[in-house]
Amino acid sequence: MESVITDFNENGFSILHGILASETLEAVKHECKTLVDALASQRQTEGKLANMYPDADFETRLIRLYENYPDENPTIFRPELHREGFFGVFAHSILLELAGVILGPEIRLYPNYSVRPKLPENKRTEVLWHQDAGYTSKEADVLRMMNVWAPLVPVNIENGCMEFIPGSHKWGVVPHEKDEYYLRIHDDYIKPVEADAVSIEILPGDVVIFSNLLFHRGLPNRAQHVRWSLDFRYQDATQPTLRTTQGHLLRSQRTPEAVVKDAKAWAQLEFQ
Numbered sequence: 001m002e003s004v005i006t007d008f009n010e011n012g013f014s015i016l017h018g019i020l021a022s023e024t025l026e027a028v029k030h031e032c033k034t035l036v037d038a039l040a041s042q043r044q045t046e047g048k049l050a051n052m053y054p055d056a057d058f059e060t061r062l063i064r065l066y067e068n069y070p071d072e073n074p075t076i077f078r079p080e081l082h083r084e085g086f087f088g089v090f091a092h093s094i095l096l097e098l099a100g101v102i103l104g105p106e107i108r109l110y111p112n113y114s115v116r117p118k119l120p121e122n123k124r125t126e127v128l129w130h131q132d133a134g135y136t137s138k139e140a141d142v143l144r145m146m147n148v149w150a151p152l153v154p155v156n157i158e159n160g161c162m163e164f165i166p167g168s169h170k171w172g173v174v175p176h177e178k179d180e181y182y183l184r185i186h187d188d189y190i191k192p193v194e195a196d197a198v199s200i201e202i203l204p205g206d207v208v209i210f211s212n213l214l215f216h217r218g219l220p221n222r223a224q225h226v227r228w229s230l231d232f233r234y235q236d237a238t239q240p241t242l243r244t245t246q247g248h249l250l251r252s253q254r255t256p257e258a259v260v261k262d263a264k265a266w267a268q269l270e271f272q
């Protein structure tokens, strides 16, 4: 625990190996498969799919479903995540324990939680160098956050793992520019440090926690399968979100009755 916090504070990130139990991961994957099933049915109804590929595996089915329509594949699921199987990861005891040490006793799930199916060779899934705070506002450097990123398949340089610039969380929010699909840190700030990037090659069950100020990107997927991952953020709930959405309270001494109490309650809520 101590070295995790030291790494987080010093480098802006820390990798925790094997903390998600296989049941927790399976529950998440089960929900993702349900989302893919729903998309298959929808596309068939729209007349865009002759074969639903019911037997294709988790890592490739989404590619099959969209092979004739490369610009229509989903790149992110958000409102769809209010399903029971996702709660075990969002409210994971080790993660909330760590968030408690880093952020204090009032913890919200920040209104930015996603599952990303990163399809191969798809520009719309190549997340450029950015700080998450850069997507919120210049004032977002005051937000006390702990970001979490967890792969659902083994991730590496080939299939689009994350890359981090260690220590960059100490530099405040730097200017971002709008690229085609994503914001991108201005060249003056990223070029001098890009060679310091470390690739976060990890396995399902591992998670990496990182600062919302850390310079990071998600590499393009050049493999033949979908790079599935989950990312979410905890915030000190005594602060404003600086967004129009408020997230959901997951731990609280002040108002314990307001905490999302279990998977069923989670599934009844909405993305907000």
Ligand SMILES: O=C(O)CCC(=O)C(=O)O
Pocket (backbone or CB within 6 Å): 116, 118, 125, 127, 132, 147, 148, 149, 160, 161, 162, 216, 217, 218, 219, 229, 231, 232
């Ligand atoms: O998954 C990716 O490729 C990028 C994710 C990201 O930027 C994040 O989790 O903050």
Ligand SMILES: [Fe+2]
Pocket (backbone or CB within 6 Å): 130, 131, 132, 216
């Ligand atoms: Fe990010």
